[in-house]
Amino acid sequence: MPTHYQGSESEVRALNVYIKLMRASESVTARLSAFLQSTEGLTVSQFGILEALYHLGPLNQSQIGEKMLKSGGNITTVIDNLEKRGLVQRRRCEEDRRVVYADLTEKGREMIGNYFPKHARAIEYEMNALTPEEQDELGRLCKKLGLQERSSR
Amino acid sequence: MPTHYQGSESEVRALNVYIKLMRASESVTARLSAFLQSTEGLTVSQFGILEALYHLGPLNQSQIGEKMLKSGGNITTVIDNLEKRGLVQRRRCEEDRRVVYADLTEKGREMIGNYFPKHARAIEYEMNALTPEEQDELGRLCKKLGLQERSSR
DNA sequence: ATCAAATATTTCAATATTAAAATATTTCTA
């Protein structure tokens, strides 16, 4: 389903890659999200925060926001929901009382420790559509793309 | 920022590609979304529907949902908002009265016709991080990934 | 030391998103 746009060759090429990149990431995410939802009742965002805390230890909310490329208000909301479910705890920083750290509860640690290997296998399965060499090449290209900073136009 | 997970080589490779794929698509989307929001006050979903109607003509809501990989309820909401802004009109199908077609209004057609070339240039600019050959290769790899259907596990 | 600027989080209003239930309509089958 290529673009229907009548533009320059370079625009058409870019539009077609863009469409395929979005399709790939959305369809992989949709499958992983369904798995996450059906097995643990977690959203992708909730999982992302649990995973970051699991692998990196306690983080404050600004740090989490940067890591996830999400706004501060969003992190507040998602952590509210994780706290409601008893998976995460907030702790006000003593040295700088503006800051709030989030950390896993025992329940949260157990859930993510248990789930993460399944997540890894699910991703491995998804990526099996590509050979190891293709995976490395895809990683390299995505990295180049993601890094691009747009100062102005 | 590679994965911290201690898994098999194949799992680690897959996790790393996955992270980069998500980063790339999210950061490109974030930049395009900011542009869309600041110039037209449109969301990515609204733009997606306007663009589909522009290039494909009137579509019913099921067709739009399939195209966008979104749920029926979601399409109802986004079209509600497009209708509020006078960019899209609903029309009940006469032959099958369950079906509702959406079509651009004159205002909607003008907006998207005017905006789309800017969108194409913005994407061209994003993809300039890669050579034309790299773009084609990225497209090929993404297509292979996106196609993968998961029946069961 | 004081006060303005910067920083971290929360709140708010608007939009997006899903799954599931409800509604309307059509199609299929006994």
Next chain:
DNA sequence: TAGAAATATTTTAATATTGAAATATTTGAT
């Protein structure tokens, strides 16, 4: 043809998301 099953859309409740305004706290400049 009547009723069941299928299909299309809407509604609802819960969560996500943003940008902007509000609040709390710290830092920096005079």
